[in-house]
Amino acid sequence: MTRVPLNVLDLSPISEGSTVQQALRNTLDLARQTEEWGYARYWVAEHHFVAAASSSPAVLVGLIAAATNRIRVGSAAVQIGHHTAASVVESFGTVDALYPGRIDLGIGRSGQRRAEALAGKDRPEPEHEEKVVEGTLFPKPFQSGKLILSERLRASGDVLQQPHAEAPDFEDQLSDIVDFLRGDFSTPSGVQLTATPGTGADVELWLFGSSGGQSAQVAGARGLPFVANYHVSPGTTLEAVEAYRAAFVPSATLDEPYVVVSADVVAAESDSEAEYLASSFGQWVHSIRSGHGAIPYPDPKTAEPLTDEQQVLVADRVATQFVGSAATVAEKLDGLQKATGADELVVTTITHDHADRLRSYELLGKEWGLPRLRV
Template identity: 35%
Template sequence: MSELRLSVLDLVGLRPGEEASEGIARSVTLAQHVENLGYQRFLLAEHHSIAGIASSATAVLIGHIAGATKSIRVGSAGIMLPNHAPLVVAEQFGTLEALYPGRIDLGLGRAPGGDFHTMRALRRDLKQSGDDFPALLEELRTYLGDPRPDQIVHAFPGEGSRVPVLLLGSSAFGAQLAGMLGLPYAFAAHFAPEYLYAAARLYREMFRPGVLQEPHMMVGVQVIAAPTDAEAKRLFTTPQQRFLRLIRNQPVELLPPVDSMDGLWADYEQAAVESKLGAAIVGGPETVRAGIEKLARDTGAKEIIAVTDTYDFNDRLRSYELLAEAMLPIATV
């Protein structure tokens, strides 16, 4: 038996009219707060051309937050590898590892992190796609590993750093690849829960010892904890409104909670939002603990990556406090 780990995924969300600097300052405060609460990692996601999210320069933010904290691991969840040359990623994360040894994690995904037009702007020749992700991953891991006798291109810093790599996904692809390579696997149930249980099963079935000797399943999930179920459900209308605006192709700033979503969405929009947030764990401490216990039991998760988007920052801080109190100690097999 081992203790279930708890981590944070931050999108650096903004409220209407805010400057990016305000959201980044909150992220620093949040990282310091959860570090004091004993959280394992503070992870940042790469998104582009999305008004209301300020995490596009992910490696820069990782360095900024690692410099403002002392012990918590800081990393990406993730860097969208097809957007970048593997050498550049190796140099960036090799530099971060040199600055903050033993505290940097490199989570990798294969989605663009934006729409088609943004993808075109990021991938200038359009030759890189999700299909070439395994080859890009192998190239990146080569740069971060020990030099090979026939190797011509080297990452300085980066070479020999062995920055820990974890794979992200929301489909069978990432689960199979992570299992085959013996890497940690994080499923993005905070926005795509439909395939969660199948992916978790596939990851375990496909797992072969590699970097890890046994599977390490991580689940990203929306979590809002409050003193009561009713209060948490009200706070949850903020991420509901965010996803509603996302499917309407509108800016996704954090909006104040409302007493009811009735009248704010059409039936088909409600169904779409609820499908995106279907794995969310929302409630008072007892409800949250029960939800996390069930999630860990059903998926074999060793680590929960909590995504908590509330309008009021104090509600967010309090949610992470209640989450830590509610779930500890929860053991995993």
């Protein structure tokens, strides 16, 4: 059976009782190992003021590229509302100059979404009942409006921008990034500027989205590849993919739509072992959904059970985490791929112990049929 490429999404999680230094060492170790196990790409997220060490994706991408040899390395995704187009292109252009042809520049719009929510202009969130397609659950969408407007996220957003700064329109910033990369950038007054490094960088540009909103529509209209975040918002994944494909216009980059879909997974030697390793996932998700930010990943040996009310808050994420033996997880990923028509899949695995995370990726890669590199 020929399967689509399988990729890695790493949040550089900090486990309960561990340190940020160890989390970063774990990321480099996981990158080296998954390259050997045949994974196609290694992407890192951007998260701030939480128990994850992936706050600076450009720096982390450079470190991972230096520690590996062949695997593509990228961001999933740079939150463009917290950066200028010039800083993004210069940062990734610097890494590309040393590791050409291996760098993916993934971009998300969460900074702008927060600004729109604060101004009361946020796009209405979709509402529909859960559905099952190809054996894959697409639950009722989680309504994240209150979370976006939480005091903690407001404070975080304020700190990540200069005082009184406003996030530009997502598509405008994307245009600036494309122009810088092509060497065509000029200011509104007509001054031409060249990003050095950056202009001519051989990076792949990706857009990430959790709904059928602007990210999906812009990705389609510009003929760029699109990543739908099933692991973040499983209830809106089908809407995101459909909106992207409906908006797609062929470009110099792509002749037809190209979709990657993400998933949370934990694989182990048996279903029961995997279920134990994943048993503290709900507590971790609750820390995020309740507006407190991701806590150090709990140890299943000591994690306190969730209350009924807490379980309701995280039910969609827990139900859509793919947990089990490698065969069980691969079967669930096959269903997700068929349901979405994904051209690639990207999986993120969090366990308390690094060895268990390594083993999950190793077992899944072997079951998926990835070609191991000869070393």
